[in-house]
Amino acid sequence: MKYFIVLFCILLLLIPFTVSCFLEEHFTADFYQKFSAVYGKEAEVRAKNWETFLVENSGNDDWNKINKINDFINKSVIYETDLSLWDKEDYWASPAETLGRGRGDCEDFAIAKYFSLLALGIPEGKLRLMYVRQLQIDEPHMVLIYFENKKAIPLVLDNFNPRILPANKRPDLKPIYSFNGSGLWMSKAKGLGKKVKNSSGVSAWTKLLQRIEQVEMNVPASKKDR
Numbered sequence: 001m002k003y004f005i006v007l008f009c010i011l012l013l014l015i016p017f018t019v020s021c022f023l024e025e026h027f028t029a030d031f032y033q034k035f036s037a038v039y040g041k042e043a044e045v046r047a048k049n050w051e052t053f054l055v056e057n058s059g060n061d062d063w064n065k066i067n068k069i070n071d072f073i074n075k076s077v078i079y080e081t082d083l084s085l086w087d088k089e090d091y092w093a094s095p096a097e098t099l100g101r102g103r104g105d106c107e108d109f110a111i112a113k114y115f116s117l118l119a120l121g122i123p124e125g126k127l128r129l130m131y132v133r134q135l136q137i138d139e140p141h142m143v144l145i146y147f148e149n150k151k152a153i154p155l156v157l158d159n160f161n162p163r164i165l166p167a168n169k170r171p172d173l174k175p176i177y178s179f180n181g182s183g184l185w186m187s188k189a190k191g192l193g194k195k196v197k198n199s200s201g202v203s204a205w206t207k208l209l210q211r212i213e214q215v216e217m218n219v220p221a222s223k224k225d226r
Contacts, residue, residue, distance in 0.1 A: 027048075127146055132173040
């Protein structure tokens with residue numbers, strides 16, 4: 001599984017690479033054999049579908065990329081709470097864990113979309129993971145937001161509502177804070193906000209990066225036979 005995890009370490013360090021280079025180095029026979037051994041044949045199919053998706057969409061414009069990855073992840077992953085899936089109150093799965101399990105909660109959907117779009121060449125500065133309050137169900141929620149430019153109203157990529165809409169067209173979401181690898185922003189109108197330094201608000205993100213860097217691939221023992 002090292003090959004899959006190393007990919008996301010590279011993404012986090014923002015080392016430039018092409019989709020074709022990624023495919024050659026990571027979607028190898030050895031990768032599929034190892035991935036299948038950990039997560040099963042169904043997971044191998046999901047990984048191959050993801051490979052095909054990257055090939056077919058690498059040349060698209062941003063609009064098509066965000067729409068297609070939003071649809072792809074929403075259809076590839078089944079919603080399940082962390083407590084049920086990981087036996088923990090809160091667990092942020094890596095994209096490898098999410099695609100391997102084929103299940104995840106709202107954070108896992110958003111994280112998988114974030115890294116997939118980075119892999120497709122979307123600049124990190126255009127993407128943020130955003131914590132919101134989902135007012136229809138009155139619960140915390142996470143979405144991915146995309147900025148076409150610094151002055152644009154961000155677009156919302158969501159698993160709760162699969163339709164991509166501008167943030168000002170989502171009155172059911174109350175922004176709390178947003179972040180990416182570059183920092184944390186306390187959210188204001190339109191998903192914009194003031195950047196905050198040295199905040200503890202992204203501790204789960206930090207732990208996720210640490211697991212990726214340490215080449216961890218978690219599968220709860222009670223869930224291995226799923």
